[in-house]
Amino acid sequence: MTLTCKSMPSIKSAQAYIHGFSKNEQDRLIRQSTFLESYIYKNIDFSNCHHIIEIGCGVGSQIQILLHRWPHLKITGVDISQSQINRASQLLKSHIEAGRVSLHVSHGGELPFADQSFDGALVCFVLEHADHPLNVLKELKRVMKSGSSLYCTEGFNTGLYVYPTCLAFQTYLEIFNHYQKQLNGDPDVGVKLCNLALKAGFSDTQLGYVPIQLDNRIRDISQRAIVINFFTECFFSAAPELIAQEKVTPDLIEAIKQELDLLKNNQDSIFIYPFQQMKAIK
Numbered sequence: 001m002t003l004t005c006k007s008m009p010s011i012k013s014a015q016a017y018i019h020g021f022s023k024n025e026q027d028r029l030i031r032q033s034t035f036l037e038s039y040i041y042k043n044i045d046f047s048n049c050h051h052i053i054e055i056g057c058g059v060g061s062q063i064q065i066l067l068h069r070w071p072h073l074k075i076t077g078v079d080i081s082q083s084q085i086n087r088a089s090q091l092l093k094s095h096i097e098a099g100r101v102s103l104h105v106s107h108g109g110e111l112p113f114a115d116q117s118f119d120g121a122l123v124c125f126v127l128e129h130a131d132h133p134l135n136v137l138k139e140l141k142r143v144m145k146s147g148s149s150l151y152c153t154e155g156f157n158t159g160l161y162v163y164p165t166c167l168a169f170q171t172y173l174e175i176f177n178h179y180q181k182q183l184n185g186d187p188d189v190g191v192k193l194c195n196l197a198l199k200a201g202f203s204d205t206q207l208g209y210v211p212i213q214l215d216n217r218i219r220d221i222s223q224r225a226i227v228i229n230f231f232t233e234c235f236f237s238a239a240p241e242l243i244a245q246e247k248v249t250p251d252l253i254e255a256i257k258q259e260l261d262l263l264k265n266n267q268d269s270i271f272i273y274p275f276q277q278m279k280a281i282k
């Protein structure tokens with residue numbers, strides 16, 4: 001049965017989130033944002049903003065980074081999942097008590113805020129999970145002030161390149177992408193960001209790569225392992241569910257671990273994941 005009641009669209013989408021809401025996964029989101037901070041924030045600037053909004057704030061780890069970088073900001077975080085907001089409330093307790101942060105459970109396509117409430121917006125790894133990314137951007141535009149900036153960072157799984165070829169990993173990735181699409185997500189939404197933003201009515205869109213590239217320039221094995229382990233953890237976060245649904249086998253997961261271990265030790269290996277980042281103006 002499809003839920004069509006206006007007050008309930010979040011229920012279906014909250015359940016249909018490929019990474020899930022376990023404590024391990026919530027901890028992973030904190031590690032992920034720490035690992036990616038220097039890449040993601042290189043071209044983000046909220047220094048002239050006062051009150052910004054983050055859609056799909058998860059456990060609040062981007063908000064923590066935002067407050068560290070721009071301590072004057074007031075930030076409103078929205079997530080479709082109550083359990084993410086509960087965890088974010090713990091992480092950001094002192095900032096909430098100080099009136100700097102407020103958190104809300106809401107679908108990004110139906111925000112409980114007045115028009116023109118915010119003078120900046122962040123979206124990070126959310127549209128790839130959203131059933132209607134265009135609706136999220138339209139709604140975001142409604143609550144943003146004219147002239148304010150939206151920064152949006154998303155994945156582009158088809159752009160992942162690995163050398164030498166890792167067949168087990170390639171097989172897993174195809175199954176992962178297919179499953180994400182079954183859940184109404186889009187593993188390649190990153191390259192569509194400008195199209196979506198222009199359709200939503202934003203202007204001055206700029207799209208850039210946030211490339212993470214492992215190659216011969218990183219010679220230290222432990223540094224190489226950090227990059228590989230980061231992506232392994234990210235893609236494997238869906239593995240328990242994929243195994244439970246018999247879409248992949250534990251043997252395939254073992255084979256991938258061995259393949260990726262070889263990449264760590266092979267100085268000629270290449271691993272590129274091109275995150276996409278868009279800036280758009282309302």
Ligand SMILES: C[S@@+](CC[C@H](N)C(=O)[O-])C[C@H]1O[C@@H](n2cnc3c(N)ncnc32)[C@H](O)[C@@H]1O
Pocket residue numbers: 013014017019029030033055056057058059060061062078079080081084106107108109123124125126129130131136
């Ligand atoms: C990968 S996490 C990213 C969290 C955070 N932005 C970060 O970078 O750490 C994606 C989050 O988007 C939320 N989400 C997915 N679809 C959503 C929607 N339509 N509206 C609001 N939040 C959504 C999920 O519940 C999840 O917490």
